[in-house]
Amino acid sequence: MTFLEFLLRNRPEVMTRVAEHVMLAGISTAIAAGLGIPLGILLTRAARLRGPVLGAINVFQTIPSLALFGFLIPIPLIGGINARTAIVALVLYALLPIVRNTYTGISGVDPGVREAARGIGLTDGQILRIVELPLAAPMIVAGLRIAAVVGVGIATIAAAIGAGGLGVFIFRGLSMVNNTVIMAGAVPAALLALVVDGVLQFLEHRLARHR
Amino acid sequence: MIGFREAGYTRNGRVLVGPVTLTVKAGEVVVLLGASGAGKTTTLRLANGLILPTAGAVLVEDRPTAAWDGIRLRRRMGYMIQETGLLPHLSVAANIGLLPRLEGWPPDRIASRIAHLLDLVGLEPALAARYPHTLSGGQRQRVGVARALALDPPILLCDEPFGAVDPVTRRALRREFSRLVRDLGKTVVFVTHDVREAEHLATRIAVLDAGAVVFAGPPEAFRTSVHPVVRALQDDDRQEPR
Numbered sequence: 023m024t025f026l027e028f029l030l031r032n033r034p035e036v037m038t039r040v041a042e043h044v045m046l047a048g049i050s051t052a053i054a055a056g057l058g059i060p061l062g063i064l065l066t067r068a069a070r071l072r073g074p075v076l077g078a079i080n081v082f083q084t085i086p087s088l089a090l091f092g093f094l095i096p097i098p099l100i101g102g103i104n105a106r107t108a109i110v111a112l113v114l115y116a117l118l119p120i121v122r123n124t125y126t127g128i129s130g131v132d133p134g135v136r137e138a139a140r141g142i143g144l145t146d147g148q149i150l151r152i153v154e155l156p157l158a159a160p161m162i163v164a165g166l167r168i169a170a171v172v173g174v175g176i177a178t179i180a181a182a183i184g185a186g187g188l189g190v191f192i193f194r195g196l197s198m199v200n201n202t203v204i205m206a207g208a209v210p211a212a213l214l215a216l217v218v219d220g221v222l223q224f225l226e227h228r229l230a231r232h233r
Numbered sequence: 234m235i236g237f238r239e240a241g242y243t244r245n246g247r248v249l250v251g252p253v254t255l256t257v258k259a260g261e262v263v264v265l266l267g268a269s270g271a272g273k274t275t276t277l278r279l280a281n282g283l284i285l286p287t288a289g290a291v292l293v294e295d296r297p298t299a300a301w302d303g304i305r306l307r308r309r310m311g312y313m314i315q316e317t318g319l320l321p322h323l324s325v326a327a328n329i330g331l332l333p334r335l336e337g338w339p340p341d342r343i344a345s346r347i348a349h350l351l352d353l354v355g356l357e358p359a360l361a362a363r364y365p366h367t368l369s370g371g372q373r374q375r376v377g378v379a380r381a382l383a384l385d386p387p388i389l390l391c392d393e394p395f396g397a398v399d400p401v402t403r404r405a406l407r408r409e410f411s412r413l414v415r416d417l418g419k420t421v422v423f424v425t426h427d428v429r430e431a432e433h434l435a436t437r438i439a440v441l442d443a444g445a446v447v448f449a450g451p452p453e454a455f456r457t458s459v460h461p462v463v464r465a466l467q468d469d470d471r472q473e474p475r
Contacts, residue, residue: 135318142307145304157322
């Protein structure tokens with residue numbers, strides 16, 4: 023049975039796994055953005071927090087993903103053998119690029135522009151909203167792009183703790199020693215990553231037009 | 234309008250300005266002249282409350298800047314700086330209309346104000362939709378003037394606004410700016426290190442040296458002054474090609 027035949031014959035399950043996968047990566051990236059962008063902004067305001075916070079977030083990146091899933095399972099409330107645990111782990115991985123790029127993007131705004139905005143009478147909130155965030159937007163989106171693409175990749179491992187997604191085919195293929203089944207998970211996951219990357223890259227370029 | 238009362242500013246134990254005593258009356262164009270590091274910009278920042286004096290006081294309309302709401306104070310003072318003053322991601326119209334929009338003006342009033350200001354500074358209406366990086370240096374400075382005038386503030390603060398344009402454009406801008414502020418009756422504090430610019434624009438020149446005002450008087454008195462710092466500025470100027 024060829025790879026394409028397998029996909030066609032198992033179309034309902036393939037669609038379900040793709041949908042699960044998009045949910046895992048999408049929800050975790052969205053949560054990471056909701057936490058990471060404000061955190062990145064906070065770091066530009068509180069220099070003392072920068073080292074400890076970036077250091078802590080960095081540590082998560084060094085934990086192998088399969089191990090991190092394992093560590094999270096026994097933790098009450100967030101743990102368990104389900105998608106929730108996987109999303110927590112994916113959020114932890116997605117935080118670093120988002121926080122770092124938000125911080126770098128805002129710090130990189132020309133001090134002259136910020137000073138002029140203050141001088142003409144903008145409040146701190148208006149400077150953030152009207153000047154800093156729009157000017158940092160391409161950089162922030164670049165961070166989201168990295169987070170989302172990495173998320174799509176790591177989400178394949180989430181199947182190991184029963185969270186579903188395209189990783190289900192990969193693990194099944196591994197246990198069956200069947201490359202066709204492995205590919206049924208790996209190829210759509212790779213395509214998904216390419217699509218996410220392309221869309222966010224387009225957005226990034228659109229936002230960078232007038233700079 | 235603006236009164237420096239033995240105002241000083243010290244940071245990290247270093248005196249940047251002061252004590253400065255200087256009164257800027259309504260309708261005056263006072264040029265703060267001096268070499269770089271003389272404290273001109275710091276003095277200007279004291280006037281609009283971007284920094285508060287660490288000694289003495291700065292009064293705006295008889296009220297110390299420390300007692301003003303900083304945002305309200307700055308919106309009563311148009312502010313112009315070199316080049317980077319415009320927001321690069323906003324169109325010309327959005328730059329000029331920014332403060333009116335934040336002040337809650339209705340859109341049609343903002344639009345007519347933008348059209349009026351573009352005309353006032355001699356820019357084509359078609360430029361409204363353009364972005365700052367697509368304009369020439371001279372055009373950008375004109376947009377800067379228009380933005381500073383947007384809320385029709387009684388006072389304009391200018392920090393070497395024409396520093397980054399070529400000499401020919403610079404002279405034209407200076408001439409038009411001078412006429413404009415006279416026609417509109419604005420009170421202006423203008424920072425420059427350019428003696429000719431000072432002589433051309435000022436109703437009064439205040440020379441700063443090491444954070445202190447060492448000379449204040451009309452351009453005629455400036456030309457005949459024998460104060461060593463004033464003489465040094467004039468000598469430097471004469472050595473440059475006209």
